[in-house]
Amino acid sequence: MSTTCKAISAESIVQTLRACFPAHERLALHEPFFGGSEDAYVSDCVTTGWVSSVGAYVDRFEQDLAAYTGAKHAIAVVNGTAALHISLKLAGVQPDDEVLCPALTFVATANAISYCGAIPHFIDSESNTLGVDAGKLSDYLKDIAVEDGESYRNKRTGRTLKAIVPVHTLGHPVDLDPIIEVCERYRLELVEDAAESLGSTYKGRHTGTFGIANAISFNGNKIITTGGGGAILTDNTPLATRAKHLVTTAKQPHPWKYEHDALGYNYRLPNINAALGCAQLEKLPQLLKWKRSIYSTYQTAFSETPQVRIVGEPDSSQSNYWLNALQIQGDRSFRDAIIESAHLQGIAVRPMWSLLNTMPMYLEAPAMDLDTSERLEQQIISLPSSAILGAP
Numbered sequence: 332m333s334t335t336c337k338a339i340s341a342e343s344i345v346q347t348l349r350a351c352f353p354a355h356e357r358l359a360l361h362e363p364f365f366g367g368s369e370d371a372y373v374s375d376c377v378t379t380g381w382v383s384s385v386g387a388y389v390d391r392f393e394q395d396l397a398a399y400t401g402a403k404h405a406i407a408v409v410n411g412t413a414a415l416h417i418s419l420k421l422a423g424v425q426p427d428d429e430v431l432c433p434a435l436t437f438v439a440t441a442n443a444i445s446y447c448g449a450i451p452h453f454i455d456s457e458s459n460t461l462g463v464d465a466g467k468l469s470d471y472l473k474d475i476a477v478e479d480g481e482s483y484r485n486k487r488t489g490r491t492l493k494a495i496v497p498v499h500t501l502g503h504p505v506d507l508d509p510i511i512e513v514c515e516r517y518r519l520e521l522v523e524d525a526a527e528s529l530g531s532t533y534k535g536r537h538t539g540t541f542g543i544a545n546a547i548s549f550n551g552n553k554i555i556t557t558g559g560g561g562a563i564l565t566d567n568t569p570l571a572t573r574a575k576h577l578v579t580t581a582k583q584p585h586p587w588k589y590e591h592d593a594l595g596y597n598y599r600l601p602n603i604n605a606a607l608g609c610a611q612l613e614k615l616p617q618l619l620k621w622k623r624s625i626y627s628t629y630q631t632a633f634s635e636t637p638q639v640r641i642v643g644e645p646d647s648s649q650s651n652y653w654l655n656a657l658q659i660q661g662d663r664s665f666r667d668a669i670i671e672s673a674h675l676q677g678i679a680v681r682p683m684w685s686l687l688n689t690m691p692m693y694l695e696a697p698a699m700d701l702d703t704s705e706r707l708e709q710q711i712i713s714l715p716s717s718a719i720l721g722a723p
């Protein structure tokens with residue numbers, strides 16, 4: 332039996348995938364690539380004893396990240412979720428505020444909002460960028476937002492609409508200009524979830540440098556990894572100082588006294604992880620080339636298959652192609668048939684994340700009509716994208 336969609340079978344899609352990288356018998360979804368100074372830098376930490384939360388590699392990693400992205404400041408932290416949490420605090424998010432974010436994202440986006448005591452308010456995405464649909468959002472806010480002093484309130488819940496967290500989904504830059512217009516119109520703070528998009532640019536400028544404070548991730552499956560890690564990017568010097576303080580348990584600098592002047596967090600990135608990060612960052616330009624080449628391979632392979640779209644970078648953007656993906660025409664059962672069949676052949680493809688508004692902790696959260704997110708969730712399949720697959 333074969334499941335079909337407009338005369339194309341799940342098996343034929345999987346065969347095309349199988350033929351993309353014939354030299355690789357099994358295809359992981361995303362493996363890290365270590366091919367540079369990783370050993371040397373990590374050994375240096377062990378040899379010198381500087382493995383923990385203070386050390387030269389932390390400072391260097393932060394400087395290198397700022398230089399690479401063009402952000403004025405980078406603050407290295409334990410993971411991307413912590414980077415989002417602190418970025419939202421820097422943006423002034425308070426308990427009981429509402430923060431707009433896509434329903435189609437990794438759960439960390441909404442969790443970080445919840446850690447602030449705020450409420451995620453789920454908004455729809457569009458299929459070109461897989462990110463926030465600013466036009467639809469703007470129409471929606473005309474309906475539900477009322478001016479109240481300095482800010483706008485959701486007239487249905489009475490809560491302040493404080494910020495928006497767009498996500499650069501799978502590495503593809505979201506269309507930021509119309510989102511920034513919505514922010515200006517409704518006095519929303521912009522915090523980018525750039526966890527997946529290090530190296531991607533929107534109109535020539537790096538993602539993660541548009542919002543007041545923005546988050547990147549260096550988890551093991553991201554384009555570069557520190558084992559686990561993340562960073563906050565900001566151009567605002569007082570906020571950068573505040574961020575460093577908050578992630579260092581809000582301890583006042585002193586040679587021996589334990590004085591903490593706020594509720595802080597132990598969110599600093601250890602030096603040994605930063606050492607890995609310095610080595611990985613040196614490799615990033617090469618990894619970006621390899622990722623782009625993986626995209627071309629998939630694109631060429633499916634160029635004669637109109638029923639399948641390989642997700643490409645939006646106009647006026649350069650994507651890091653962190654995770655390549657295909658979009659099928661059809662429903663969840665067709666998607667699952669492809670995923671099942673691929674797994675049997677050693678090809679680790681994945682569905683998108685389940686929509687956050689369907690998860691038990693977010694069932695009560697406010698949400699707009701999410702019809703495009705619902706369709707994308709059923710139709711997008713992430714493809715094996717380890718950088719090594721694009722090596723010449």
Ligand SMILES: *Cc1c(COP(=O)(O)O)cnc(C)c1O
Nearest residue numbers: 410411412437439526527548550
């Ligand atoms: C990976 C990821 C995060 C969180 O990063 P961690 O380092 O895993 O905490 C947040 N948002 C998105 C969209 C991600 O993909």
